[in-house]
Amino acid sequence: MIYAVFWLAQDLLTVLTSGAMQIPEIFLSCLVYRLLTRDWEVNIFVIWTAFLGGLLWDLRWVGIPGFFALSYVSVVMLVLWVWNALPVSGRTPLVIFFLFWTAQLIPTILSALLLGRNISEARWMLFAAQQGCAVPVALLGAFFYFQHEKGQNA
Amino acid sequence: MVDKRLTAEWIHGIVALIVGFFLLGASPNLGVLRSVVDFVGSVLSVPEYPAVVSREFLQDLYRWAKDKNDLTRQLKVLQDENSKLRITRSVLVAEQIKAELDARMEEARVTLREPHSWWNEFRIDKGFNQGVIIGLPVFQNGFLVGRVSSVSTFSSWVELLTSPALMIPVVIEETRELGVVVGDGSGSVLLTYIPEGRGIEAGMKVSTALISELLPPGIPIGSIADEGAASGSGYVTYKITPGAATSLLYTVTILKHSKGIFR
Numbered sequence: 001m002i003y004a005v006f007w008l009a010q011d012l013l014t015v016l017t018s019g020a021m022q023i024p025e026i027f028l029s030c031l032v033y034r035l036l037t038r039d040w041e042v043n044i045f046v047i048w049t050a051f052l053g054g055l056l057w058d059l060r061w062v063g064i065p066g067f068f069a070l071s072y073v074s075v076v077m078l079v080l081w082v083w084n085a086l087p088v089s090g091r092t093p094l095v096i097f098f099l100f101w102t103a104q105l106i107p108t109i110l111s112a113l114l115l116g117r118n119i120s121e122a123r124w125m126l127f128a129a130q131q132g133c134a135v136p137v138a139l140l141g142a143f144f145y146f147q148h149e150k151g152q153n154a
Numbered sequence: 155m156v157d158k159r160l161t162a163e164w165i166h167g168i169v170a171l172i173v174g175f176f177l178l179g180a181s182p183n184l185g186v187l188r189s190v191v192d193f194v195g196s197v198l199s200v201p202e203y204p205a206v207v208s209r210e211f212l213q214d215l216y217r218w219a220k221d222k223n224d225l226t227r228q229l230k231v232l233q234d235e236n237s238k239l240r241i242t243r244s245v246l247v248a249e250q251i252k253a254e255l256d257a258r259m260e261e262a263r264v265t266l267r268e269p270h271s272w273w274n275e276f277r278i279d280k281g282f283n284q285g286v287i288i289g290l291p292v293f294q295n296g297f298l299v300g301r302v303s304s305v306s307t308f309s310s311w312v313e314l315l316t317s318p319a320l321m322i323p324v325v326i327e328e329t330r331e332l333g334v335v336v337g338d339g340s341g342s343v344l345l346t347y348i349p350e351g352r353g354i355e356a357g358m359k360v361s362t363a364l365i366s367e368l369l370p371p372g373i374p375i376g377s378i379a380d381e382g383a384a385s386g387s388g389y390v391t392y393k394i395t396p397g398a399a400t401s402l403l404y405t406v407t408i409l410k411h412s413k414g415i416f417r
Contacts, residue, residue: 008201015205016212044166051170055177059194065187066178073174077167084160 003049006030011060022130024137027053028072028103032079033141036099037148043080050076067114071107078102093142100141104134258410260284262292264403265309273341274317275300276403281308285410289368293407297397298322298362298375302408315343315375316400323363324375326354332363335375335394341401343394345378350390356380360394368411 006027013023031046031053038046054069062068079099086095112127181187199206266277280286282305290302292312301320303313313320316337324335324345333348348354358378364371374397382392 011198012202012205015202016209018209018213043163047163047166047170051174054174056194059191060198063187063191064178065181065184065190066174066176070171070174070178073167073170077164077171080163080167 003027003030003053007053007056011057014061022108022126024130024134025104025107026137027057028075028107029100029137029141031072031076032100032103033144035076035079036083036096036145047073047076062111067111068107071110075103075106078106093146096142096145097138100138100145101134103141104131104138108134255409260286260408260410261405262310262408263405267403273314273337273339273400274319275303275311275313277309277311278406278408279309280408281306281310283307286310286408287368287411290411291362291369291373291409293373293409294398294403294405296374298373299396299398299400299403299406301369312406314400315396315398316341322369322375324360325363325371326378327359327361329353329358333360335360343376343396345392345394346389348382348390348392350384350388354378354382354390354392 006029010023010026013026017023028050031050034046035043050072051069054067054072055065057068057072058065079102082095082099083091108127108130112124260280262278262280264276265279268275278292286302286305288302288305291298292300292302298315300312300314300317301322302310303320304311314337315322315335316339318337318339320337322335323332325332326345326348329352331348331352331354333345335343335345337343345360356378360375360377362369362371362373362375376394376396376398379393379395382390384390
């Protein structure tokens with residue numbers, strides 16, 4: 001349910017800005033947060049939630065089913081791979097931030113490069129603006145992660 | 155256990171990726187795609203409705219603010235333009251009035267000033283044929299010195315400010331107090347009918363009040379010379395220092411009448 005709320009929030013923000021700027025990937029950040037804080041059964045659920053969320057996004061905004069579904073699943077798999085490869089001592093704030101930032105960077109840069117839209121200077125300005133908004137979202141995700149970890153250790 | 159978990163995750167991930175690639179490859183050939191996209195759009199239009207309304211409201215707000223900004227800028231430009239036009243118009247009117255006044259100004263020479271009526275009247279060399287009529291104001295150095303009292307064909311008589319027969323309603327410019335200027339027949343000019351306690355001080359300027367078309371308001375006469383003397387009936391009489399040199403009258407200027415200018 002919480003994933004649907006975040007997906008809808010991202011959708012409503014996109015409607016609100018009317019495509020004037022790209023909204024940060026709130027839904028995917030929520031999934032990454034779940035990946036980093038839950039056990040493996042949830043991970044499989046997260047993989048398929050990412051797929052469905054991406055598919056719904058494709059049907060709502062892109063019109064090419066599979067594009068964002070692939071992007072989201074790729075991000076989830078990448079995060080899972082890095083997370084499992086990292087020793088516990090390597091899970092530093094910077095790494096956590098980069099994992100959240102990956103969720104912002106990959107779908108946006110893929111859509112900018114592959115969807116064949118106007119990759120003009122203005123488009124790259126929009127991309128930069130989106131990343132400008134994405135960094136606080138990534139920081140927020142990292143903050144919530146450490147809050148959660150602190151609660152677990154307390 | 156961990157390996158089993160990782161394997162399960164990778165299997166699910168790879169399956170999801172395969173399905174994604176399949177959809178991506180097959181989507182151009184899927185006939186129902188358009189219907190599905192429309193269906194998703196129509197279903198989502200319900201929860202998206204508040205966002206659509208908010209977006210329209212924000213767009214309206216932005217347009218309103220932009221329009222207001224544009225209108226304010228245009229208003230400023232128009233105000234500036236209007237100010238310049240007003241100044242231009244004022245300058246043109248002032249020039250027109252000056253030209254008209256110049257045309258109406260007629261210089262006259264004093265031809266007779268009899269000793270027995272020295273402070274009452276004098277004669278000038280302009281008369282009816284030069285457009286002089288009874289009542290016209292006569293100036294010296296830009297100050298009122300008297301009014302035309304009688305006219306003949308080639309000459310006229312001017313009643314002096316110092317004459318007790320000439321009474322001119324005036325205004326004290328600093329206080330807008332009204333009074334009457336009258337001569338005493340022996341070289342002095344007095345300001346009368348000023349109520350006591352009005353704060354009149356020496357040096358205040360006196361000019362004509364609105365009397366008639368022949369003697370327009372605002373013509374300077376002189377300034378108050380002393381503290382004034384109470385008459386006992388609640389009024390004070392002040393001595394006036396005339397701007398015109400009433401004892402040195404060789405030439406004067408007549409302001410001829412022209413209908414329209416002081417309407």
